[in-house]
Amino acid sequence: MHRKLDFKLYVITGENYHPGRGMLEVMEAALMGGADIVQLRDKDISKRELLEKAKRLRELTAKYKVPLIINDHPDVALAVDADGVHLGQEDLPIAVARKMMGPHRIVGISTHNLEQARAAENAGADYIGVGPVYPTGTKPGRQAVTTSYVSQAAAEIRIPWVAIGGITTDNAAEVLKAGARRLCAVSAIVGNVDPEGACRRLLEQITGWNERTRTEIPSEQSYVHVTVNGRPARTQATTLFELAKQYGLESRRVVAELNGEVVPRQSWSDTPLHIGSLVEFVHFVGGG
Numbered sequence: 001m002h003r004k005l006d007f008k009l010y011v012i013t014g015e016n017y018h019p020g021r022g023m024l025e026v027m028e029a030a031l032m033g034g035a036d037i038v039q040l041r042d043k044d045i046s047k048r049e050l051l052e053k054a055k056r057l058r059e060l061t062a063k064y065k066v067p068l069i070i071n072d073h074p075d076v077a078l079a080v081d082a083d084g085v086h087l088g089q090e091d092l093p094i095a096v097a098r099k100m101m102g103p104h105r106i107v108g109i110s111t112h113n114l115e116q117a118r119a120a121e122n123a124g125a126d127y128i129g130v131g132p133v134y135p136t137g138t139k140p141g142r143q144a145v146t147t148s149y150v151s152q153a154a155a156e157i158r159i160p161w162v163a164i165g166g167i168t169t170d171n172a173a174e175v176l177k178a179g180a181r182r183l184c185a186v187s188a189i190v191g192n193v194d195p196e197g198a199c200r201r202l203l204e205q206i207t208g209w210n211e212r213t214r215t216e217i218p219s220e221q222s223y224v225h226v227t228v229n230g231r232p233a234r235t236q237a238t239t240l241f242e243l244a245k246q247y248g249l250e251s252r253r254v255v256a257e258l259n260g261e262v263v264p265r266q267s268w269s270d271t272p273l274h275i276g277s278l279v280e281f282v283h284f285v286g287g288g
């Protein structure tokens with residue numbers, strides 16, 4: 001078994017965002033502001049240079065007792081005794097990284113839809129990234145998944161997951177409202193003149209939201225356990241319409257069945273969900 005992984009504010013390095021200031025200085029400010037997991041991400045340098053940066057960041061994160069994750073490279077992670085590695089959909093598969101990293105280190109992976117999230121969970125990822133929630137210059141050209149994927153992850157994903165992509169203090173509330181309990185950012189923190197303050201403010205939003213919803217992770221009582229298209233899901237939706245919305249299906253050409261009966265679309269808002277409800281959303285397939 002892996003050790004228990006928990007965190008609220010995940011900060012990733014991004015040296016392009018702080019010309020003239022060193023990576024270690026900026027990341028130390030983030031750590032002082034409460035970043036509770038850190039990733040070294042640098043796509044523009046040689047592996048040798050990455051290794052040197054990783055060693056220095058390892059020392060710093062150890063001082064603050066915060067886990068260090070290395071982006072893309074399990075070998076670098078192992079070489080510096082980092083806590084884990086972060087993979088993308090086009091990086092090494094989870095099974096290969098797990099074999100290299102062993103059972104006790106962290107293996108995380110980016111996901112951009114629920115199918116990838118389920119696959120990551122089944123493959124034994126320790127956490128997943130859910131994003132990019134908003135368009136972001138840090139990952140140009142990558143289509144935003146919007147908060148609708150955040151809500152889907154909140155309903156179904158049981159391993160720790162973190163919302164990422166274009167997250168700032170201006171939109172954090174919306175992401176938290178969609179169900180995120182952990183946030184990750186690059187530019188909003190390392191690109192801020194005051195990374196420590198930026199972390200504090202984001203952390204306050206996360207903690208404030210969690211307290212307002214009265215628990216760190218929403219209590220089981222606030223969820224209804226249902227089955228959606230044959231898969232167990234937990235949801236805070238109270239009606240069929242809210243559930244369809246959570247899956248981004250409210251204006252799609254789908255037929256909804258509840259416990260084997262078709263429910264006309266105009267009745268979705270008045271159709272309550274109960275514990276154990278069996279829901280099927282059936283997509284129309286275009287004929288020719």
Ligand SMILES: Cc1ncc(COP(=O)(O)OP(=O)(O)O)c(N)n1
Pocket residue numbers: 010012039041043071072086087088089090091109110111128129130162164184
């Ligand atoms: C926490 C977290 N989530 C997502 C990513 C992106 O990983 P990937 O898709 O492999 O893209 P690159 O970061 O490698 O460009 C991440 N690094 N961290």
Ligand SMILES: Cc1nc(C(=O)O)sc1CCOP(=O)(O)O
Pocket residue numbers: 110111129130131132133135136137138139164165166167184185186187188
């Ligand atoms: C590196 C990365 N991966 C993403 C994903 O969704 O997989 S979004 C992203 C960039 C996050 O940076 P910022 O906070 O500056 O938007």
Ligand SMILES: [Mg+2]
Pocket residue numbers: 071072086087088091
């Ligand atoms: Mg990658």
